[in-house]
Amino acid sequence: MKLKTLSVQSLALVCLLGLSSLRANATQMPEWLHHAVFYQVYPSSFMDSDGNGIGDLKGIISQLDYIKSLGVTTIWLNPICCSEFQDGGYDVTDFYKVDPRFGTNDDLVSLLHQAHKRGLKVLMDLVAGHTSDKHPWFLESALPTSELQYSNYYIWTNKVSEKEAKAQEAVKTAKKAEDAETTVFRFTTYVEANAPRAKYYEKNCFIFQPALNYGYANPDPTHPWEQAVTAPGPQAVRRELRNIMQFWYDKGVDGFRVDMAASLVKNDPDRKETIKLWNEIREWQNNNYPDCILLAEWGNPQEAIQAGFNVDFMFHFGVPGYPSMLFEPGTPYGRRNKHEHCYFDKSGAGVIKDFIENYTDSYTKTKGEGYIVLPSCNHDFQRPNIGSRNTIDQLKVTMTFFMTMPGMPLLYYGDEIGMKYKDLPSKEGSGDRAGARTPMQWTSGINAGFSTAQPKDIYLPVDTENGKLTVDTQENDPASMLNFTKSLIALRQGSKALGNDGEWQLISDVNKPYPMVYKRYAGNEVYVIALNPGAKSVVAKIPALRRKPQLVIGEKKNGNYKSGKVNDVIRMKGVTALVYKMN
Numbered sequence: 001m002k003l004k005t006l007s008v009q010s011l012a013l014v015c016l017l018g019l020s021s022l023r024a025n026a027t028q029m030p031e032w033l034h035h036a037v038f039y040q041v042y043p044s045s046f047m048d049s050d051g052n053g054i055g056d057l058k059g060i061i062s063q064l065d066y067i068k069s070l071g072v073t074t075i076w077l078n079p080i081c082c083s084e085f086q087d088g089g090y091d092v093t094d095f096y097k098v099d100p101r102f103g104t105n106d107d108l109v110s111l112l113h114q115a116h117k118r119g120l121k122v123l124m125d126l127v128a129g130h131t132s133d134k135h136p137w138f139l140e141s142a143l144p145t146s147e148l149q150y151s152n153y154y155i156w157t158n159k160v161s162e163k164e165a166k167a168q169e170a171v172k173t174a175k176k177a178e179d180a181e182t183t184v185f186r187f188t189t190y191v192e193a194n195a196p197r198a199k200y201y202e203k204n205c206f207i208f209q210p211a212l213n214y215g216y217a218n219p220d221p222t223h224p225w226e227q228a229v230t231a232p233g234p235q236a237v238r239r240e241l242r243n244i245m246q247f248w249y250d251k252g253v254d255g256f257r258v259d260m261a262a263s264l265v266k267n268d269p270d271r272k273e274t275i276k277l278w279n280e281i282r283e284w285q286n287n288n289y290p291d292c293i294l295l296a297e298w299g300n301p302q303e304a305i306q307a308g309f310n311v312d313f314m315f316h317f318g319v320p321g322y323p324s325m326l327f328e329p330g331t332p333y334g335r336r337n338k339h340e341h342c343y344f345d346k347s348g349a350g351v352i353k354d355f356i357e358n359y360t361d362s363y364t365k366t367k368g369e370g371y372i373v374l375p376s377c378n379h380d381f382q383r384p385n386i387g388s389r390n391t392i393d394q395l396k397v398t399m400t401f402f403m404t405m406p407g408m409p410l411l412y413y414g415d416e417i418g419m420k421y422k423d424l425p426s427k428e429g430s431g432d433r434a435g436a437r438t439p440m441q442w443t444s445g446i447n448a449g450f451s452t453a454q455p456k457d458i459y460l461p462v463d464t465e466n467g468k469l470t471v472d473t474q475e476n477d478p479a480s481m482l483n484f485t486k487s488l489i490a491l492r493q494g495s496k497a498l499g500n501d502g503e504w505q506l507i508s509d510v511n512k513p514y515p516m517v518y519k520r521y522a523g524n525e526v527y528v529i530a531l532n533p534g535a536k537s538v539v540a541k542i543p544a545l546r547r548k549p550q551l552v553i554g555e556k557k558n559g560n561y562k563s564g565k566v567n568d569v570i571r572m573k574g575v576t577a578l579v580y581k582m583n
Helices: 002-027 031-035 057-062 064-069 105-117 136-141 162-176 183-187 232-249 272-288 301-306 322-326 353-366 392-404 431-436 471-475 481-493
Strands: 038-041 074-077 081-083 092-098 121-127 190-192 200-202 255-259 293-296 311-313 371-373 410-412 503-506 516-522 525-532 538-543 549-553 559-562 567-572 576-582
Touching (some): 057 105, 064 105, 092 105, 121 232, 162 190, 272 293, 353 371, 392 481, 392 576, 481 549, 525 559, 525 567, 567 576
Antiparallel strands (some): 081 092, 190 200, 503 516, 516 525, 538 567, 549 576, 559 567
């Protein structure tokens, strides 16, 4: 009996220590993160320094002063490591080397140095879950032995289920149709390779992206290829992951955005082993690089922050809500979702309940431990300027939302000038994402100032609307989208209430979504943000705040705020955003 009691006590102590470790990981974060505003750069599309039509690191260096002028603090670079570029750089062939199209490792070091001189942090994209099928590790693993250094970096088998075999046939049909980016590839688990090692390998996304072997949370004993997470192969892959991170951290990188961060451990339905893996990485990072951060592509902030990430996205997949706010039906990502209307359009027929409920839940459960990002866009989905949302006044309403919500704002390059999403042919595996990856529009000249190459040779075409959607034009226009965005960021950075850690509360009726009115506050500082993306004038009654409103963003002609004893009343014209400081 005594032995059993001790065993239970020991188990309880282990659990308590484990929870304490998770809590320590979640709450330990660098000071700079509390004030961070991210700016995402797609390197192939930002600035071309050598005239070959593709952006590069030296091009980014040449525009660091512009990035700094926005008021952002942190740059996230999409993948820059050596790649076959079948999936825009997310099919890596060398994790330790910058791809020559972007420059050299020394160019990256120079970029880091120049960014740090300006007070800017830089994150790299870390493709943790897979490589290219042309990676030397994978080519070695395909050899007819399991005893080589990289043999067990991947998952090989000679058997698949009947259902999986049918999926393989669908892939073959798609390949014959030359539909290399078809989504059927996403719904298969194995790829038929007929390699000397085995017939199939497990993939992580597309067929040319074999999954790295982090092991199985629940390995099937009848499937010998399903190795436990403690097996030598999965443990070697984890060491390699730390080595990659250390290599770039030692060069001055300030953190990583981790691609498909929840995908590493297989057959892990509750994510427990994946969460454990990332907590081990976070603990190692805290001990060795405490000023660096991890940003997850997870799509579930509660899980990601529990896993040790500082930041996670609420966006086009995972926790629901974002699509119904931003993706208009009939647009590429609108077609992938079931909502009848999107909130941010002139119809005034959208709803906010789904978003508010899910956001509030994630916000409440992660506050003080990590941050949620509501990105203006990213490389994987459409820009705000799309479909019927195509005027600067409409885009200003969406930008007000992005820059006044709590957590971590993320501005996708070009959204600050209202760059358009256009339907374009697939480029380097982009599929319908090409329209969100077009070159940055600097001037009204050739190629919008992105490159000196012939227009036919640039990475993707530009559309400046006769020069209106360019940095050069908008910098000198006080009413431009660019200057409006700068003013929002400056207001946010000068306010604790509007900052990353400020409190947030919806104060309008969730069932009467136009306008959406929320409060940001910290101590005695209070702001009220009112958004009406619909074309019609609207009125909101909110609980009386008993303060004097001062309009700091927006125009007086577009609305007014009347204080009362029981309720305050906000009247707004159509397509309007108003930000009030409550004195």
